[in-house]
Amino acid sequence: MAKINFGGVEEEVVTREEFPLEKAREILQDEVIAVIGYGVQGPGQSLNMRDNGFNVIVGQRKGKTYDKAVSDGWVPGETLFEIEEALEKGTIICFLLSDAAQIELWPTVKKYLTAGKSLYFSHGFGVTYKDQTGIVPPADVDVFLVAPKGSGTSLRRMFVEGKGLNSSFAIYQDATGKAREKAIAMGIGVGSGYLFETNFYKEVTSDLTGERGTLMGAIQGIFAAQYEVLRANGHSPSEAFNETVEELTQSLMPLVAENGMDWMYANCSTTAQRGALDWWKPFRDATKPVFEQLYNSVKAGEQANISITRNSQPDYREKLEEELKELRESEMWRAGTAVRSLRPERN
Numbered sequence: 001m002a003k004i005n006f007g008g009v010e011e012e013v014v015t016r017e018e019f020p021l022e023k024a025r026e027i028l029q030d031e032v033i034a035v036i037g038y039g040v041q042g043p044g045q046s047l048n049m050r051d052n053g054f055n056v057i058v059g060q061r062k063g064k065t066y067d068k069a070v071s072d073g074w075v076p077g078e079t080l081f082e083i084e085e086a087l088e089k090g091t092i093i094c095f096l097l098s099d100a101a102q103i104e105l106w107p108t109v110k111k112y113l114t115a116g117k118s119l120y121f122s123h124g125f126g127v128t129y130k131d132q133t134g135i136v137p138p139a140d141v142d143v144f145l146v147a148p149k150g151s152g153t154s155l156r157r158m159f160v161e162g163k164g165l166n167s168s169f170a171i172y173q174d175a176t177g178k179a180r181e182k183a184i185a186m187g188i189g190v191g192s193g194y195l196f197e198t199n200f201y202k203e204v205t206s207d208l209t210g211e212r213g214t215l216m217g218a219i220q221g222i223f224a225a226q227y228e229v230l231r232a233n234g235h236s237p238s239e240a241f242n243e244t245v246e247e248l249t250q251s252l253m254p255l256v257a258e259n260g261m262d263w264m265y266a267n268c269s270t271t272a273q274r275g276a277l278d279w280w281k282p283f284r285d286a287t288k289p290v291f292e293q294l295y296n297s298v299k300a301g302e303q304a305n306i307s308i309t310r311n312s313q314p315d316y317r318e319k320l321e322e323e324l325k326e327l328r329e330s331e332m333w334r335a336g337t338a339v340r341s342l343r344p345e346r347n
C-alpha cells in the first residue's frame, strides 16, 4: 500500500505502480470470473477484465441485453451463458444485477456458492441491509467488493482512453485467507485508477449520499433553481441554459477536474472571482442542513428501504419512465437538447 497525504490526512491506498496488472493476472490465473448481469457495470467491468487478459465469462438472461453482450463479442456457449450456467462455471461470482434484482436472484446464486468460491459485489448494499435483502453469504466463501466511483459507461470509456476510474474495495468475509489479494487484483483488473479501502457499511452510506447529493440529486436541484430564477426574470432559455449547465459541463468543470477549484477561481475574471468567493459560503450554509437530513436518512436505513420497496415493484420501469419524462420534457432539459445539437463537433 502506498501512503499518500490527502489534504493533511495520511491514507494507505493501492496504486497501479505497486500492484501492476501482471501481479493481478497471476493472482487470478486459476479463477473463472463470472460476471452476472450485463446492465451498466457488467459490460464495463467484464470488457475491461477481458481486455486485461483475465478469464471472464458473462451470465445474462436472454433478451435485448443478452444480444448486446453478443454484439460486444461474448460468444454463446463459450464465454456467454444463461445465469445458472455461468454461476456453476464461475469461481469468482460478480453479482452485478441491479440491487433490487439481487434480492430476487439470491436463492439461486447461493446454491452455487460452494466452499472456496468468491462472491464479489460493486456495492455494499446487499449484505449491509441483509435484514431486508436476505443476502447472507455462506461462511466458507470469500466476500469482497470493488466499487468503481462512477458509471460503468465511464469505466469502459476511460479504460479505452488509457485512463482509470478510482474505486473503493472492501473485504466482508475472508474464508480462504486470500480475499484481500483477490479483491485488489479484481480492482486492478476492472481498470481502476487507484483503490482506497473501505468497509461495506461505509461504501453503501457514502455512495447513497453521493448519488442523492452532489453527483446527481443536489446538482439537478441547483440547476433547476437557478434556471427558474433566470427565466422568471426574463432571460431566454438559451441564456439560462448556457449560464446554468452548458458552461459548467463544457468549460469550467473540465478545468476544475484538471487543476482544482482555486485555479479555476484564479483563472476567471476578477469580477467572477469576487462574486464566487462571496457566495460559496451562503450556498454551503443553505444546503448543509439538507445534506445532514439526507445522511441521517441514509444512516437510518430509510433510503435503502425506499430503494428496495420502489425498485421491486412490477411496474417499476413504467413509473421510472414517467419520472424521467418529467426531467426530459422540462424546458431546461429540452433547451439542453437544442444546445447539444448545436455543438460544432456534432456536425
Ligand SMILES: NC(=O)c1ccc[n+]([C@@H]2O[C@H](COP(=O)([O-])OP(=O)(O)OC[C@H]3O[C@@H](n4cnc5c(N)ncnc54)[C@H](O)[C@@H]3O)[C@@H](O)[C@H]2O)c1
Pocket (backbone or CB within 6 Å): 037, 038, 039, 040, 041, 042, 060, 061, 065, 095, 096, 097, 098, 099, 101, 104, 105, 122, 123, 125, 147, 148, 149, 150, 151, 152, 153
Ligand atoms: N450503474 C453504475 O454505473 C454503478 C456504479 C457503481 C456501482 N454500481 C452497482 O453495481 C451493481 C450493478 O448495477 P447496474 O447499475 O450495473 O445494474 P443494472 O440496473 O444495469 O442491471 C444489471 C442487470 O440486471 C439484470 N436483471 C434485472 N432484473 C433481473 C432479474 N429479475 N433476473 C435476472 N436478471 C435481472 C438486467 O438484465 C441487467 O443485465 C449494483 O450493485 C449497483 O449498485 C452500479
Ligand SMILES: CC(C)(O)[C@@H](O)C(=O)O
Pocket (backbone or CB within 6 Å): 149, 150, 151, 152, 207, 211, 215
Ligand atoms: C454511478 C453512481 C451514481 O456512482 C453509482 O453509485 C450508481 O448507483 O449508479
Ligand SMILES: [Mg+2]
Pocket (backbone or CB within 6 Å): 207, 208, 211
Ligand atoms: Mg450507487
Ligand SMILES: [Mg+2]
Pocket (backbone or CB within 6 Å): 148, 149, 150, 207, 210, 211
Ligand atoms: Mg456511486
